[in-house]
Amino acid sequence: AQTVTQSQPEMSVQEAETVTLSCTYDTSESDYYLFWYKQPPSRQMILVIRQEAYKQQNATENRFSVNFQKAAKSFSLKISDSQLGDAAMYFCAYRYAGGTSYGKLTFGQGTILTVHP
Amino acid sequence: GAVVSQHPSWVICKSGTSVKIECRSLDFQATTMFWYRQFPKQSLMLMATSNEGSKATYEQGVEKDKFLINHASLTLSTLTVTSAHPEDSSFYICSASYFEREAFFGQGTRLTVV
Numbered sequence: 001a002q003t004v005t006q007s008q009p010e011m012s013v014q015e016a017e018t019v020t021l022s023c024t025y026d027t028s029e030s031d032y033y034l035f036w037y038k039q040p041p042s043r044q045m046i047l048v049i050r051q052e053a054y055k056q057q058n059a060t061e062n063r064f065s066v067n068f069q070k071a072a073k074s075f076s077l078k079i080s081d082s083q084l085g086d087a088a089m090y091f092c093a094y095r096y097a098g099g100t101s102y103g104k105l106t107f108g109q110g111t112i113l114t115v116h117p
Numbered sequence: 118g119a120v121v122s123q124h125p126s127w128v129i130c131k132s133g134t135s136v137k138i139e140c141r142s143l144d145f146q147a148t149t150m151f152w153y154r155q156f157p158k159q160s161l162m163l164m165a166t167s168n169e170g171s172k173a174t175y176e177q178g179v180e181k182d183k184f185l186i187n188h189a190s191l192t193l194s195t196l197t198v199t200s201a202h203p204e205d206s207s208f209y210i211c212s213a214s215y216f217e218r219e220a221f222f223g224q225g226t227r228l229t230v231v
Contacts, residue, residue, distance in 0.1 A: 035219065043155075043208060045222035091160065095219075103149055103214025107160045 002027040004094050006108035013082045014116050020067075021077045021111050023092030031097040034068065035105070036077045040088040048090070051075065053097070079113075087115045119145045121213045123223025130201055130230055138196045138226045140211030146191035147213035151220065152184075155208045167194045201230045 004025045013019035025034070036048040051059045051068050058066050063083075067076045079086055092108040120143040130136045140150055149168055153161040165186050167173045173186035183205075185197040194213075198205050206229050212220040 033219070043210075043225045045161075045210065045212075047219060050219060089158070103212060103220035104151060104163070104166060105161075105212075105220060106163075109160050110158075112158065 002029070002032075002094050002096070002106050004092050004106050004108040006090075006092055006111050008111045009109070010112045010114070012114040012116060013079070015082055015084060017082055018078060018080045019082055019113065021079075021090055021092075021113070023075045023077070023108055025073050025075065025092070025094050025108075027073070027094065027096070029096055029098070033095045033097060034066075034075045035093040035095070036064070036066070036075075037091045037093060037107075038086075038088045039091065039110075040085075045091075049077065082115050084115050084117060087113055089113070119143075119213075119215075119221045121147075121211065121221045121223040123211050123226055125226060126224055127227045128229070130228070132202055132230055133200055135197055135199045136201055136228060138198075138209055138211075138228075140194045140196070140213065140223050142192045142213040142215075142221070145213075145215055147194075148191070148215045149213070150188060150194040151212045151214075152186060152194075152196050153210045153212070155210060155225075157208075161210060164196075198228065201228070203230045206230045 032053045034051045038046045049061045063080045089110045093105040122141045124139045152164045164179045165173045165175045167188040188194040210225040211223045214220045
């Protein structure tokens with residue numbers, strides 16, 4: 001069974017600085033997707049970024065980028081130019097690309113990010 | 118992006134009563150819907166996977182008779198917490214997916230059992 005581990009329960013960053021959130025995963029599959037979700041105080045889950053395992057190029061979305069190391073099974077999220085609105089709980093998630101349970105996600109424990117003004 | 122609406126956002130019920138939570142995909146037909154439970158500052162725990170027209174698949178440890186899931190159409194899934202007790206108080210989140218697209222989440226429902 002696949003597992004996702006986030007070893008940083010809490011992180012903090014100064015506004016405008018850069019922060020990196022860590023995630024490791026374990027799977028025997030070769031075709032899968034990895035995601036970072038943001039959950040602000042409203043508790044609405046928001047997709048931040050998505051990475052297909054077959055792509056070597058790291059995904060980027062504006063200030064958000066990932067460092068995907070497939071061999072090491074590592075998937076970290078870098079937030080550049082941090083803003084107060086980035087404060088939230090961040091979840092790393094895994095999804096197997098095969099089978100029929102489309103959208104079934106395995107989540108990490110989450111990292112609470114605090115942004116200081 | 119696709120929109121998933123969950124209702125109600127917040128509900129209080131008396132111990133021993135049942136409460137129903139709805140999850141609707143507003144602008145797409147969801148092949149699969151998922152129900153999660155989340156305790157404060159913790160991760161999402163998958164409770165069950167729901168496919169339209171078939172019985173839900175429950176995760177190990179989730180009581181099927183307490184958490185009834187119905188997926189009557191491609192746009193609606195419901196979670197009924199039966200004979201609710203204070204320990205069932207939690208935040209429940211649904212997500213919906215179609216084919217290879219990523220999952221889209223509802224706003225969540227905060228259930229308080231008194």
